[in-house]
Amino acid sequence: xxxxxxxxxxxxxxxxxAACSNTSAAPATSxxxxxxPVGSAVTVTARDLKFTATEVAxxxxxxxxxxxxxxxxxxxxxxxxxxxxxxxxxxxxxIFGGPAQKTQSVPALDAGxxxxxxxxxxxxxxxxxxx
Amino acid sequence: MFxxxxxxxxxxxxxxxxxxxxxxxxxxxxxxxxxxxxTLNAVGYLTAAVAIVxxxxxxxxxxxxxxxxxxxxxxxxxxxxxxxxxxxxxxYVAKAVEVAxxxxxxxxxxRHDGSxxxxxxxxxxxxxxxxxxxxxxxxxxAGA
Numbered sequence: 001x002x003x004x005x006x007x008x009x010x011x012x013x014x015x016x017x018a019a020c021s022n023t024s025a026a027p028a029t030s031x032x033x034x035x036x037p038v039g040s041a042v043t044v045t046a047r048d049l050k051f052t053a054t055e056v057a058x059x060x061x062x063x064x065x066x067x068x069x070x071x072x073x074x075x076x077x078x079x080x081x082x083x084x085x086x087x088x089x090x091x092x093x094x095i096f097g098g099p100a101q102k103t104q105s106v107p108a109l110d111a112g113x114x115x116x117x118x119x120x121x122x123x124x125x126x127x128x129x130x131x
Numbered sequence: 132m133f134x135x136x137x138x139x140x141x142x143x144x145x146x147x148x149x150x151x152x153x154x155x156x157x158x159x160x161x162x163x164x165x166x167x168x169x170t171l172n173a174v175g176y177l178t179a180a181v182a183i184v185x186x187x188x189x190x191x192x193x194x195x196x197x198x199x200x201x202x203x204x205x206x207x208x209x210x211x212x213x214x215x216x217x218x219x220x221x222x223y224v225a226k227a228v229e230v231a232x233x234x235x236x237x238x239x240x241x242r243h244d245g246s247x248x249x250x251x252x253x254x255x256x257x258x259x260x261x262x263x264x265x266x267x268x269x270x271x272x273a274g275a
Contacts, residue, residue: 049165074165075221095219097163119217121166 041065041103044116046076046124051116054126060111061130066091070098076118080106080128084115095120146239147184153232154180154201157208160225175204195244202236205229 042064045052049072058064068078075097080090093104109130118124158176161169182190182197190197209226216222244250 072165074163075219077217095217097221120164120219123166 041067042106042128043067043069044078044126045069045071046098046118047071049074049121049124051118051124051126056116056126056128058106058109058128058130061108063108064106065103066093066106067101067103068093069101070096072098074098075120076124077120078104078116079119080114080116082114084125086115086117086122090114092119143239143242146235146242149235150183150201150232150239151180153228153235154183157205157225157228157232160221160228164221172208179204195240195250198236198240198244199247202233202240205233205236 042056042058044056044066046069058066066078066080068076070076075095077093077095079086079092082088082090090109091104091106094102096102109128111130114128114130116126116128154176158173158180161176162173179197179201183194183201209229212222212226240247
């Protein structure tokens with residue numbers, strides 16, 4: 001029974017390690033460029049657990065589409081808040097794993113600076129400057 | 132070094148196997164999330180999965196600490212997530228796995244260790260016996 005218990009543990013451990021190595025070996029999207037904007041769309045890209053641009057320009061006074069290009073395997077989103085306290089939401093995008101792109105609709109922003117982050121990895125941060 | 136005798140019935144093996152599988156599952160989910168915090172969490176779960184089955188005498192003797200520690204670890208992860216989020220599908224799956232893990236750990240704890248109070252009484256008795264034996268040995272040494 002001792003051997004059986006140990007065997008179960010080791011088999012499960014090996015399965016997880018194998019799965020982990022497959023995940024880390026998954027190829028990342030090699031194209032570093034951002035997709036072309038559609039209309040007045042604003043693009044934010046995540047790669048290597050960072051936003052590639054930490055300051056993003058957006059139009060003030062009119063709603064716009066935000067294209068989020070998640071090039072990581074890890075799940076991310078773009079959550080826009082009024083400031084870095086992240087207490088007042090402006091627009092919170094869906095959390096999804098990459099590589100994939102999704103578009104979220106952002107309501108009209110008054111001119112000014114807004115804070116955005118990934119809600120899964122709060123140290124991924126940036127600012128949106130509405131002008 | 133290795134435990135000389137471990138008596139496990141099939142039901143115990145099933146429960147222990149479920150604990151290992153659930154621990155590794157939630158560890159793997161956290162690993163896939165990336166980032167330092169989640170990776171450390173995954174390492175913690177991996178360590179616990181090993182500690183819950185490794186047949187070392189020390190680990191066997193203090194397995195109740197591993198069980199109790201893993202219950203606390205999983206419960207802390209659930210509470211922290213409930214407070215801070217984020218709330219998305221994978222997170223709900225991970226928390227469901229952790230709830231199931233806690234259930235199996237409680238079953239394992241009760242089957243092997245009895246009630247928490249029984250464990251405390253047993254460990255206190257062992258501690259008192261150890262201190263008494265050492266005091267006796269020191270006294271005998273001083274008298275010689």
